[in-house]
Amino acid sequence: MTTDSYLGYSDRLFRLAGDLSTKPWHASCGEVQSALNGQAAEQLRALVPRTVRRAEGAFFTGSHVRARFENLLEDSTAFWDPTCGAGDLLLAAAGKQRLGATMRDTLRLWGKSLRGEDLQPSFVQTAKIRLFLLAAARHEERGDVIEVDVHSGLELLRGIRVADAHGELEKARSYGGTLLLNPPFGSMQAPADCNWGSGSVSQAAVISLISASKIGLGQQFVAILPDVLRSGSRYARWRSSVESLIDLSSIDLYGQFDDHTDVDVFLLAGRRRRRRHVREPSALWWPHRTSAPTIEDIFKVSVGTVVDNRDPHSGPELPFLIARDLGDLGAIETPGRSRKFSGRTFKPPFVAVRRTSRPGLRAGGGARAAGTLVTGIQEIAVDNHVIVIESQSGSTAECKQLIDVLNSPQTSDWLDSRIRCRHLTVGVVRSIPWSQ
Known part of the structure; x- marks a missing residue:
């Protein structure tokens, strides 16, 4: 054609x-x-x-x-x-x-x-x-x-x-x-x-x-x-x-x-211009850049390690967290689904965020990077469509503070100016201003 x-x-x-x-x-x-x-x-x-x-x-x-x-x-x-x-x-x-x-x-x-x-x-x-x-x-x-x-x-x-x-x-x-x-x-x-x-x-x-x-x-x-x-x-x-x-x-x-x-x-x-070496990217790429503390200063941010359609079902049987299970809940305990996995896992408490994220508010008016607090005592296998944010001190209170920051209109506005792709990246989440 x-x-x-x-x-x-x-x-x-x-x-x-x-x-x-x-x-x-x-x-x-x-x-x-x-x-x-x-x-x-x-x-x-x-x-x-x-x-x-x-x-x-x-x-x-x-x-x-x-x-x-x-x-x-x-x-x-x-x-x-x-x-x-x-x-x-x-x-x-x-x-x-x-x-x-x-x-x-x-x-x-x-x-x-x-x-x-x-x-x-x-x-x-x-x-x-x-x-x-x-x-x-x-x-x-x-x-x-x-x-x-x-x-x-x-x-x-x-x-x-x-x-x-x-x-x-x-x-x-x-x-x-x-x-x-x-x-x-x-x-x-x-x-x-x-x-x-x-x-x-x-x-x-x-x-x-x-x-x-x-x-x-x-x-x-x-x-x-x-x-x-x-x-x-x-x-x-x-x-x-x-x-x-x-x-x-x-x-x-x-x-x-x-x-x-x-x-x-x-x-x-x-x-x-004549060719030159660029040491720092221009501020024009990302409006609203700030020198204030960011999520990265307090939390460890990474992507879930399970590629479900590729990783073998071998190893211990573990609770398994996927993006669909986050829903609009503010907090969940141990996920109900499970799978065998021998790779890296995550220990609660941590905050889970969907990687898929369109600019603007989600359906129903939810925040673009809405976080879900995951608690419990078991190690959890997490799908790679989920971003995991762990408190460096292991504090549940800090995780709750983080959810307030992620759910704020200021964070959604900041994300819309920083990244208008249909997904969030670890680098962008790390850069979210901590003080709103």
Whole structure:
């Protein structure tokens, strides 16, 4: 299966653009505005199966996130989006470009100043038509006649073409303009020369770092990226690599990409610098950093050691704690379920927290990192979907204090600014401020 089914929408836009020079503007203005604001993403979901969209990394930037993105763009003589899709980021850039004396002049200027690539011909065609429609809308607003036909108009947008982002980036050297990026959010094997990660890594991490290295000194880099790159512990070296290339000016925690894509994103902006060693990460990555005591100063934080579908059922029979058993209870004694396990166990009292944790309050208004006090006298085997927080002094009273901290609105707010992935990490829990 491919994205060829999207050609139907592209053809529809082509006909709309063709009508602009022969029909009065009011007959088409509503359709033009829809085409420029979110319709391309809606049609992608309607026409291309989700499995294909995931495989191709095709999730178009909606109008809301595009507006936030456009606010980060500074004046530039040129803009490049190596993964342009249907052209939303190029539309944001074109909105900042000056108009020519005529629409034809504008398209000729944009053809020189705007560059974009995508592997899918239907996406590239759609991006070019939408730029044509934007030029028409801006000229109509100025009171100009739309004198150029769509065929010759699209030929002027010669910088938008079918090509592979990786190949184009590899060939680039010191691009002299602003680089725009909304890369695929899927996974890939780390390249052989990757010095910040191994195994399966985020495509967005790979492409964004390559992109940042290909722009000239002082040029702007603006990207929409999955939050795991900002907040995940395994991407700490990636963040250092980014900062060695980019002098960060803004990190905007946008939130969920759109109503149909269950991924939180952030917007990153900065300028290319000479390479340098980064000793401390920028405070921009994580708002509300504090020097106050943290949970790590008082407690030991770790992940449950049982991988239930992999670890053998051998060794002593032990009480077994899983995330589902935590429920919304504030405290439990020895878990009712058990399993044989010969690995590391945990001795009560301790506080258990689900690793799975969406931004915002849980269903029913519960805290994002709600803790459950586990008591009893038996050693307990704990599933690896549970974070275990043990008092270093073995104090039940301290564990109860901890639950109050974890359940507080301040902690939920702090976590939402620190990590917007769908799970908590040991590093983040360790960093939760102790004094609220």
